[in-house]
Amino acid sequence: MRTFVRHNSLSLFFGCIFLVSLVGQSFAGWAQFNALQVAEHLDTINWTAYVSSSDFAVDVSENWQSEFLQFWVYLMATVWLLQKGSPESKELDKAGLESDEDQKVGSHAEPDSPQWARVGGWRTRIYSSSLALVMGAIFLASWLVQSIAGWAAFNETRLQQLQDPLSWTSYVRGADFWARTLQNWQSEFLAVGTMAVLAVYLRQRGSSQSKPVGEPHGATGVEG
Amino acid sequence: MTRTGRRVRASLCCVLATCVLGGCSAGDDTAARSVAEQFLDAGAQRQGAQACSLLAPAAVRELEDASGAACEQAILEEDLGAASGILDVQVFDTMAQVRFETDTMFLSRFDGEWLVIAAACAPRPGHPYDCDIQVS
Incomplete structure (x- = not known):
């Protein structure tokens, strides 16, 4: 235990x-x-x-969607984009999907590799993107829930103000939906970008998210 | 129930996650509509006490303060519509709107029961309804 x-x-x-x-x-x-x-x-x-209530649902889901979007964007961006000196980045010559040998798939798989990494074909293709697929699906589901719960909560407020409720399609084109969405997105992107840059020059001894304390600032793709 | 009312509830209920998180309660449309109809019927039958029992407490106070009379008398002076020709019922959590051909009403849930917070409402495009009876 x-x-x-x-x-x-x-x-x-x-x-x-x-x-x-x-x-x-x-x-x-x-x-x-x-x-x-x-x-x-x-x-x-x-x-x-x-x-x-929809009020609680929208407050929860608007944060969930942005967090899962953050990790999905981070997963996808770090395939192709680099940051010299950052432990959040791959080494500078490894941008892209990398070779099967590097990724240990198909005939390059090791005995203890996951089965879907060994078998090749569509199962290996799906497994190769499984993390992004699941994170992306959770993001989309959370965003959909936000849009519907936000619509209900917004209309509850409109009825309190003696105004007609809006349709869902009007709501998702309106200010409340996008204000809730973008206020979360901007903070997530700021935090991730800040981490990628600050981790070039600053350290946290013992953390997997930091380079070793004595590692040079220029060392890229090195984690503690 | 009207087509719009069904569409609103269907949109909410078709997404299970939202129903779990957002609360999908069947029967709210019917209950809100019933209270609205009872309110207008009471007004039409000159049953002031019955109509006032379906008004939210703050709306009763507002009506009495504005008229200087007891709610039972004051409400009979208002030009309430008839409980016929229902156009639409929309419910969102604690609030509901019931539209008849001759009146639009807003209701809120008090201790699990729907009560009228605004009645005898005229639409003003781009602005809130102008209601003779309302919580201010």
């Missing part, structure tokens, strides 16, 4: 702080929602109703 925890401590840690944050968000959002209801002379709702 202790070995399992130690060997999976990274995923367990992030799983725990995710759940704590999500529960915290639900209580803070619930209080915020009810404060607005009182200000509008409307009724408050209980926590269960809030966490099943």
